[in-house]
Structure formats: structure tokens, C-alpha cells
Amino acid sequence: MPLPAPEDLTSTVLRTDFCDDAAWAAVRAAIDAADGSPHATYVSDPRFAGAGVGALIDEEAAAGEDDKLTYVFLADAATMTDPSHPLLAVDLYDEPGRTFRVPARWYPEVSANLTIANLDFADFADASDGSGTFCGWGDD
Numbered sequence: 169m170p171l172p173a174p175e176d177l178t179s180t181v182l183r184t185d186f187c188d189d190a191a192w193a194a195v196r197a198a199i200d201a202a203d204g205s206p207h208a209t210y211v212s213d214p215r216f217a218g219a220g221v222g223a224l225i226d227e228e229a230a231a232g233e234d235d236k237l238t239y240v241f242l243a244d245a246a247t248m249t250d251p252s253h254p255l256l257a258v259d260l261y262d263e264p265g266r267t268f269r270v271p272a273r274w275y276p277e278v279s280a281n282l283t284i285a286n287l288d289f290a291d292f293a294d295a296s297d298g299s300g301t302f303c304g305w306g307d308d
């Protein structure tokens with residue numbers, strides 16, 4: 169079964185941690201508040217509970233060409249517990265398995281640019297800090 173794809177110009181935010189529904193609501197609220205425009209298609213499907221990067225890559229490899237995603241954002245345990253709600257961005261296309269973290273505050277910028285192919289996944293991953301977190305371009 170392919171990963172759920174958005175039907176519009178948003179990015180998929182896939183919940184993989186199901187320990188705290190209030191935390192999931194807080195993550196969604198933080199993303200939605202970041203700039204007031206819709207940038208996320210939220211997927212909360214228990215079949216993805218605990219899914220890691222490798223499992224998602226395998227799932228995408230088995231998907232038909234029309235069903236493939238090029239990237240996905242995971243709402244994992246770190247996302248749910250950290251106050252900045254850093255999603256795990258996962259490349260599924262150019263360098264499958266490459267990741268970086270993006271706090272909810274920066275999610276709209278990353279999502280919009282990836283969705284319209286204005287910037288590539290590597291642009292954001294390469295601009296991440298030493299902890300692997302993208303925190304803007306330095307002048308933001």
C-alpha cells in the first residue's frame with residue numbers, strides 16, 4: 169500500500185508516534201499557526217505506528233510510479249515531546265533515507281519550496297546545523 173499522498177499543494181505529515189493525542193494536536197496547531205496557510209496533509213494511521221525511515225523507503229519502492237512521494241515529514245516521538253515540534257523530513261527520491269529535522273516554525277517554508285520544486289531536499293539538508301536541524305537561512 170503506498171504512503172498517503174496529498175491531493176493538493178501541501179506536504180504529507182505522517183504520524184508515527186501514537187502515545188499522546190494531545191501532543192499530536194499540539195503539533196498540528198504549531199504547524200498551522202506557523203504562517204496561517206495550509207501546508208500540511210495530516211495522516212494519522214495506526215499502521216504507521218513506530219515506522220522508521222527504512223520501512224518508508226521500502227513502502228515507496230513498492231508503490232506504483234503514480235503513487236510515489238518524493239519526501240515525507242514524520243511526526244515521531246521527538247516531534248511529539250520537543251517544544252519546537254521538530255518534524256523529521258525524509259527524502260524518498262534523490263537520496264532515499266537522507267533526513268533532517270525541521271521545527272514547526274520553519275515547516276511552511278520548507279514544505280512550500282519542496283512542493284513547487286523551488287528548492288531541493290538537499291538544499292535544506294545541506295543548510296541544517298550540526299544537529300541536523302534546519303533553522304532558516306540565517307537571515308530570517
